[in-house]
Amino acid sequence: MKSPIFSRSSSPLNSHSSISPPLTPRRTFPETIMEENIDYATTIITKWDLDGPTYRKMSSLFGDDRKEAKRFIEGVTGLRNAMHYYLKINSSSEKLIRAQRLMQVAMKRLEKEFYYILSSNRNVLDAESVSRGSTRSSLSDSLEDEVQGDEIIEDGNSISEADKASLMAMADLKSIADCMIGSGYGKECVRIYDLIRKSIIDESLYNLGVEKINPSQIQKMDWNVLEAKIKSWLQAVKIAVKNLFYGERILCDSVFSSSEKIAESCFAEISRDAAINLFGFPENFAKSKKILSPEKMFRALDLYEAISDLWPDIEMIFSYDSLSAVKCQGVASLVKLGESIRVMLTQFELAIQKDSSKSPSTGGVHPLTRYVMNYLVFLGDYSGVMSDTVADWPLNAQTPLPESYFSSPISGGSAIEDPSSAVTVRLAWLILVLLCKLDGKASLYNDVALSYLFLANNLNYVVSKVQNSNLGLLMGSEWISKHESKVKQYTGNYERMGWIKVIMSLPKNPTAEFSLQEVKEIFSLFNSGFEGTYKKQSGWVIPDRKLREEIKLSLAKKIVPSYRVFYEKHRGKIGREFGVESIVRYAPEDLNNYLSDLFFGTEVSTSTKTWSSYETSSESSLSSHRR
Template sequence: MKGSLFTSRPSSPLPSSHHQRFVSPYSTPPRAGHTFSETLMDENIDYAEAVIRKWNLDNHKHEKFSPLFVDDRKEAKMFLEAVTGLRSAMHYYVKLSSNSQKIIRAQNLMQIAMKRLEKEFYVILSANRKNLDSESVSSRSSTVSARSSISESYEDEISEEEEQSTTPSRTSPRAESSISESDKALDVAMADLKSIADCMIASGYGKECVNIYKLIRKSIIDETLYYLGVEKLNHSQMQKMDWNVLEPKIKSWIHAVTIAVKTLFHGERILCDIVFSSSEKIAESSFTEISRDAALTLFSFAENFGKSKKILSPEKLFRALDMYEAICDLWPEIESVFSHESLSAVRAEAMAALVKLGEAVRIMLAQFEAAIQKDSSKTPSGGGVHPLTRYVMNFLVFLGDYSGAISDILADSPVTAHTPLPESYFSSPTSGGGEDPSAAAITARLAWLILVLLCKLDGKAVLYNDVALSYLFLANNLNYVVSKVRNSNLGLLMGLEWIWNNRSKVNRYLANYERMGWSKVITSLPEDPTADIPPEEVKECFRRFNLGFEETYKKQISWVIPDPKLRDEVKISLAKKIVPGYRAFYLKHRENYIGVESIVRYAPEDLNNYLSDLFFAAGGGSRTSSYESYAESTVTSRGR
């Protein structure tokens, strides 16, 4: 006999009304001296024998299996009641320590009954793989509500059959409900599994029931993860893979982990809790057995990527952050679904994945910084935006979209601890970080990386032979940096003060460019252009202006300002500094030199036209700009 049988919670005997309506062909007349209880227990055994032997699998070896819980649900209910009564009788006689023959008879019947229930349990699990999919279970039930309602569902099914057998014309309440056929099948399957599991566990056959459950449900978890694309790869295997092979696997994992935790494992946890609701310990061990290995494989994939330091490089940073964010977002569900102490290894594996991914992110950020410092690419002709600037800022813009994950990862490694710069450089009162230390960490790191870039650009600017072009190059690149910050999530992180400060620096660079690049033109005219001066001095002023303007124009026609708004601002600023003074001088002295092209080469509007062609780096460009509007407004009526 099962040793655990006698430690199970005794069930109450069948109601006396049950025995009154059944007379077992195996029953014996009551003997003198028998107590009422003993007579009742004998009847339980007799009734159980009649029902159980009717459905004995050995009696139908050569017939097609006919599920008891499908073909005749009233018989299924009677079968479970018979086992309950049999169990009560066994407890009764064991307690009396007598009537060993009755105990043996009852035990033999119990084995036959359990063999039948094992088969029924297996058939229901196998036949309902589609109905019992994790998504349906997790969406149809919750751990609490399902436990309380599942038995009611089973009783409703039996009541329905009884009502239909007595009043065929009556429509059942469930038939009138809005529950779909698939939901109904799910409820019935869970109710049947629970009823069988309750009966087998109470009878001391919980292990056999659990073994069948594990056999079916573990294969479902493994198959689902396989179809989701989850592979078991260690870090050495990952290091040997080409990135174009590994990256699709990472994408599949990111998609799979959410489905696995929120749907697959969550649904299996609910189903386990429902089926084995009579024993929390069995429910825990069952779920542990079917899910632990698969869950460890799932999270070890992310950990092994973080451990594969040989394949880490800045371009892989965002995949590591995607994996880190996926686990962080799922952490409440991970703690809930894998809350059992027996699944602590799964929680530990998920945490280890976060730690290793965090380490990998820090390594790749350091690699990114080193790559900036080691860049040896040439400066672009014309002083435009350097490719390094575009690469770094686009990288940082994407990085800003992962501010939450980056903040968590960098919270314990503030960049200010490793630099001689004042702390005020890395934050501002208006920054998005506020007083949050974790947000301040990413603000500091981003500010530092931008500073590394700007320092590198300072070194590249000196490679230009023309100082004015160096300042234009710095203005273009810093303006690009500020624009990228302002128009992305970086703006919230860096703050308005940082944006304003660096925008002011752009203006200073442009002022230096104008001073160094156009001083020869601006200073060629008298300080007071309307003053009376000798004719020879007038001629000399025109010659100096012509020479300076032509030289500057020829030199700067190949220079570029990629930002249209900044380009217009520079043209307007140059026009304000050059055209008004020249116009005044031109109008004062032009009459004396009409027709002398070598002396007076340009009318004021000609200067506006020439200036409008600058900074396109193509010898000319579109003149539909705000600068052109300004130029038109400054041109007076012309006459020679």
């Protein structure tokens, strides 16, 4: 018989009247992992608590120990997972509250690290370094993938110290941004980024000489001061677009690659105001009435060209919808500059038509001709910009002359199909306006021969300027050939009208038999005609050496051979008479010598208008606009 102590009914373990110990709920595997995450996060985060006792010894998490930084980010990631877990199962859990407090400590630390990296790496987060970094393999999410010991390795090759510092800073910023955004602290991260990078953009533009200037301020400026600011802006805008804003866009996209929306918001915040101010300067310049004079056009063209050349970069950098105001400002500046350029072209044409200055008494090149052609040569150098501004600006010329007179044929299409044809027509028209004005000035000479010499000199100058500049490509060979023929026509008329007495004094057949008296009369008429013509024309000018030699050679061919034949055949008839020197005054060789001395007179203008001052200064003043 068994003892009762071993019976089931009397066993203490089975007695319902006995007190059982409390049961501990069994933990699930996920809960175990989450608790471990919190414990791990507690260890690493409290170690770097800004308010903790060890803070002063560990001033830079990412700078002192990069492996420690990796562990810190991992700890925050695990903590975030734990918070999501407890939020689902028990939103009032003590563990959740503990995790939230720990997350606040971690985010406070990361805010400090983010600020420190941004502020201490300004030099290595410049446009060039950032750009080079962006062309390398994309930044990974883990510093461990990028850092091997103390070096960053790419394709087995170490990179420069500057690029290393830049790439590491970008990787750290991205790591922190990803962590903070993922933890719901994106606003705090963005606030720090905007604060520092916006100040860098503003400071950089200030150092480049970019100022905020309104039209009224421009109106009050002395032109020399304003021109200096334009030159400064032209240099600054290229650096600002291609380096500053481009680098900032790359940096922003890299740091906030986890959220395109945040990247857009950040870049828009730091760049919008500065970019609008930068691209607003040309519009403010164009609004000023002070600049609406022909001499100021080249600066307007420079500003237009700068924006136009940079436009593909501008559209790429400021592609976000939130930055449409920047592109609108750029377009507004182009439109306003285009309007101003057209106004200045119109005023330039009117200035030519209204010119009342006198022509040079020597028949040389008029100051108006020099200025206008120098002006047009420089306009030809801006043919690309000009095609944009005049393409849809039809030429409403009131002239009885056909278009072919002032425009060259456009090969390969109509004027509408080829924007450069609009520039050609516009420039050809301005040349025609000049030539018509010169025709009127030539008619004021009392001597018809001098009128033709004046026209030949001036048209030759025009053609020479066209041939030796970009105008030659725009006007075309047909235009040049046509006007070269016109020069020859003018020189022919000059020779015929200016030397008619000399040429007509010689017999048509110098070998014919003449009486002694007839010989004397022929020599006398020739002497009188040659001396009178030479004296009158000794002060006349042909500035162009080639044209001068051509005219001298042509005159010599018309006069000397016929005179030589007559001289050699008939001089002997009067060779023994008294006073023969007074009858036969010139040997054929003498005529060549006299002709060779012609047309070297000094070009003197009696003009009282401003064109005379432009004549001497146009080359230097306009050439200063060349880039």
